[in-house]
Amino acid sequence: xxxxxxxxxxxxxxxxxxxxxxxxxxxxxxxxxxxxxxxxxxxxxxxxxxxxxxxxxxxxxxxxxxxxxxxxxxxxxxxxxxxxxxxxxxxxxxxxxxxxxxxxxxxxxxxxxxxxxxxxxxxxxxxxxxxxxxxxxxxxxxxxxxxxxxxxxxxxxxxxxxxxxxxxxxxxxxxxxxxxxxxxxxxxxxxxxxxxxxxxxxxxxxxxxxxxxxxxxxxxxxxxxxxxxxxxxxxxxxxxxxxxxxxxxxxxxxxxxxxxxxxxxxxxxxxxxxxxxxxxxxxxxxxxxxxxxxxxxxxxxxxxxxxxxxxxxxxxxxxxxxxxxxxxxxxxxxxxxxxxxxxxxxxxxxxxxxxxxxxxxxxxxxxxxxxxxxxxxxxxxxxxxxxxxxxxxxxxxxxxxxxxxxxxxxxxxxxxxxxxxxxxxxxxxxxxxx
Amino acid sequence: xxxxxxxxxxxxxxxxxxxxxxxxxxxxxxxxxxxxxxxxxxxxxxxxxxxxxxxxxxxxxxxxxxxxxxxxxxxxxxxxxxxxxxxxxxxxxxxxxxxxxxxxxxxxxxxxxxxxxxxxxxxxxxxxxxxxxxxxxxxxxxxxxxxxxxxxxxxxxxxxxxxxxxxxxxxxxxxxxxxxxxxxxxxxxxxxxxxxxxxxxxxxxxxxxxxxxxxxxxxxxxxxxxxxxxxxxxxxxxxxxxxxxxxxxxxxxxxxxxxxxxxxxxxxxxxxxx
Numbered sequence: 001x002x003x004x005x006x007x008x009x010x011x012x013x014x015x016x017x018x019x020x021x022x023x024x025x026x027x028x029x030x031x032x033x034x035x036x037x038x039x040x041x042x043x044x045x046x047x048x049x050x051x052x053x054x055x056x057x058x059x060x061x062x063x064x065x066x067x068x069x070x071x072x073x074x075x076x077x078x079x080x081x082x083x084x085x086x087x088x089x090x091x092x093x094x095x096x097x098x099x100x101x102x103x104x105x106x107x108x109x110x111x112x113x114x115x116x117x118x119x120x121x122x123x124x125x126x127x128x129x130x131x132x133x134x135x136x137x138x139x140x141x142x143x144x145x146x147x148x149x150x151x152x153x154x155x156x157x158x159x160x161x162x163x164x165x166x167x168x169x170x171x172x173x174x175x176x177x178x179x180x181x182x183x184x185x186x187x188x189x190x191x192x193x194x195x196x197x198x199x200x201x202x203x204x205x206x207x208x209x210x211x212x213x214x215x216x217x218x219x220x221x222x223x224x225x226x227x228x229x230x231x232x233x234x235x236x237x238x239x240x241x242x243x244x245x246x247x248x249x250x251x252x253x254x255x256x257x258x259x260x261x262x263x264x265x266x267x268x269x270x271x272x273x274x275x276x277x278x279x280x281x282x283x284x285x286x287x288x289x290x291x292x293x294x295x296x297x298x299x300x301x302x303x304x305x306x307x308x309x310x311x312x313x314x315x316x317x318x319x320x321x322x323x324x325x326x327x328x329x330x331x332x333x334x335x336x337x338x339x340x341x342x343x344x345x346x347x348x349x350x351x352x353x354x355x356x357x358x359x360x361x362x363x364x365x366x367x368x369x370x371x372x373x374x375x376x377x378x379x380x381x382x383x384x385x386x387x388x389x390x391x392x393x394x395x396x397x398x399x400x401x402x403x404x405x406x407x408x409x410x411x412x413x414x415x416x417x418x419x420x421x422x423x424x425x426x427x428x429x430x431x432x433x434x
Numbered sequence: 435x436x437x438x439x440x441x442x443x444x445x446x447x448x449x450x451x452x453x454x455x456x457x458x459x460x461x462x463x464x465x466x467x468x469x470x471x472x473x474x475x476x477x478x479x480x481x482x483x484x485x486x487x488x489x490x491x492x493x494x495x496x497x498x499x500x501x502x503x504x505x506x507x508x509x510x511x512x513x514x515x516x517x518x519x520x521x522x523x524x525x526x527x528x529x530x531x532x533x534x535x536x537x538x539x540x541x542x543x544x545x546x547x548x549x550x551x552x553x554x555x556x557x558x559x560x561x562x563x564x565x566x567x568x569x570x571x572x573x574x575x576x577x578x579x580x581x582x583x584x585x586x587x588x589x590x591x592x593x594x595x596x597x598x599x600x601x602x603x604x605x606x607x608x609x610x611x612x613x614x615x616x617x618x619x620x621x622x623x624x625x626x627x628x629x630x631x632x633x634x635x636x637x638x639x640x641x642x643x644x645x646x647x648x649x650x651x652x653x654x655x656x657x658x659x660x661x662x663x664x665x666x667x668x669x670x671x672x673x674x675x676x677x678x679x680x681x682x683x684x685x686x687x688x689x690x691x692x693x694x695x696x697x698x699x700x701x702x703x704x705x706x707x708x
Contacts, residue, residue, distance in 0.1 A: 043662040065649040068661050079646050083559035085568055
């Protein structure tokens with residue numbers, strides 16, 4: 001027992017030492033919570049940016065806090081805010097901002113920016129496609145930091161082998177290409193798309209938008225269009241790839257499995273985020289290229305990615321510090337550097353006017369393609385209780401991929417019904433409250 | 435006596451063992467492969483490449499392992515040491531002392547087992563903030579210091595010890611403290627060890643609660659650190675790196691288990707926990 005007692009004493013001493021408050025300083029100390037969107041390398045780069053910022057000035061001291069996945073980040077920041085430790089800056093999945101604003105958990109950017117800051121002009125420097133997700137009821141609540149759209153990656157060697165000359169531009173070309181590229185018995189798939197939660201809903205939205213739909217009501221958080229023709233066309237396209245054309249594996253495919261299959265030459269075309277551009281560039285050992293997501297009725301894709309928000313309940317000094325740090329992170333130099341490092345596009349247009357950015361885009365035409373597609377990009381699903389509403393369609397899409405007997409009409413009707421039930425309390429509180 | 439049946443049984447046993455150890459075997463292999471992002475033979479369980487230490491090198495570059503290991507070690511020992519004290523005392527009280535409402539209190543205590551920990555995240559965080567323990571390792575440990583499971587286990591263990599021992603000590607003039615310390619605890623060792631294993635493994639592997647409480651990178655523990663390798667929301671995963679990192683995380687527990695396997699198995703046999 002004396003042994004255990006010794007450990008106890010040692011543990012207590014060390015614990016107290018680590019718990020001891022640091023010396024008082026004139027600096028304003030703020031917490032910056034960020035998730036790791038791709039891998040450890042990014043988390044390290046983010047810590048480097050924070051250290052560089054801390055070293056460059058002495059008014060604000062930022063503590064970079066790694067917070068796991070996007071969902072974990074939301075849980076942690078909300079729990080911390082409720083417990084009375086609201087984080088001053090959080091990098092949050094771009095479509096969570098509206099919901100956080102709706103629940104009165106984050107503050108409008110106008111509250112942290114110094115008085116007289118022209119926020120309209122500020123937002124005007126960002127790509128039009130990323131603006132709607134930053135606003136809630138017309139007010140700016142989040143600042144876009146890293147954004148992406150779905151994009152088509154294809155193996156040029158496989159295309160040459162199958163005699164296909166150019167990337168498909170329409171859905172019929174896309175289907176023909178997938179059929180021609182697929183080899184029997186799953187030896188090679190024509191097309192693979194991730195169908196795990198989150199990615200799934202994003203891609204269903206992308207297919208619906210390509211069919212001319214808007215997927216959800218961008219002006220009202222209580223409406224979703226799952227049983228509309230445009231969404232149903234998307235569900236049908238994806239389902240048919242598996243059960244009609246045999247060009248895609250059955251069941252739910254994880255994003256990791258998709259890129260792994262692409263690198264291994266087991267998938268000729270894949271749809272992934274532009275956020276994976278650097279990752280694909282570093283790991284593809286064959287000749288590949290990227291292309292716009294083919295159009296059904298029109299070219300259109302949703303944006304994805306993450307924005308910076310500030311939680312409610314911080315002191316005035318912390319708010320001021322939060323704005324300083326956010327301004328630094330989204331400055332064209334920093335946001336452009338992060339874009340080159342990660343593959344995300346820089347949401348601030350002015351970043352692309354910098355010489356290093358021009359040079360990078362010239363050397364990496366795939367990065368340029370991602371930026372060009374922005375012209376056709378629209379906002380990402382953001383409703384009341386976004387995650388649950390999104391899951392309503394994801395569950396049905398996954399069922400469609402697994403079950404050849406299930407019809408698109410049945411699946412869409414059920415997704416709509418389940419989503420409506422989730423939206424009902426909000427609808428009762430808003431549209432029907434008169 | 436060897437019969438064809440026992441050979442068949444052995445073969446079946448070997449097959450099950452192989453099936454269960456596949457993930458670990460694959461992980462060990464993936465951690466020394468030069469290809470990390472998935473090639474055709476990445477899934478193979480047959481070592482067909484020259485082993486390389488690159489993945490471990492990257493893992494060390496990417497992570498602050500010294501800090502993570504130290505913190506995880508402090509976390510599990512700090513939790514266990516206090517738990518051993520509280521569960522022994524509480525277990526003794528419920529097993530041997532007579533006081534009004536003993537059974538009711540005991541069952542209320544056991545109700546704790548029915549609460550799913552995530553429900554308590556916000557209330558516990560609020561308490562930690564008011565105690566000034568937010569973002570400290572002590573804050574991660576504190577909610578676990580009173581363990582219903584441990585108390586139950588020690589109560590059962592103490593009750594299984596014949597009262598004759600205590601009565602003999604009592605005749606020799608021992609106080610209750612001496613009886614607990616010199617007679618009961620040595621006899622309850624298997625129970626303490628069994629609880630120790632459960633507690634250490636649980637807290638070593640716990641992710642959500644430390645993630646909620648800790649913010650300062652200097653306070654980070656292994657599980658949270660490891661996740662920075664394993665996430666692949668937008669792209670794909672660096673399988674080799676994940677495998678190397680995971681091996682580093684499980685290594686201390688695996689080595690301890692192999693080294694003390696005999697004692698562990700014995701203690702589980704005598705407490706009846708499986």
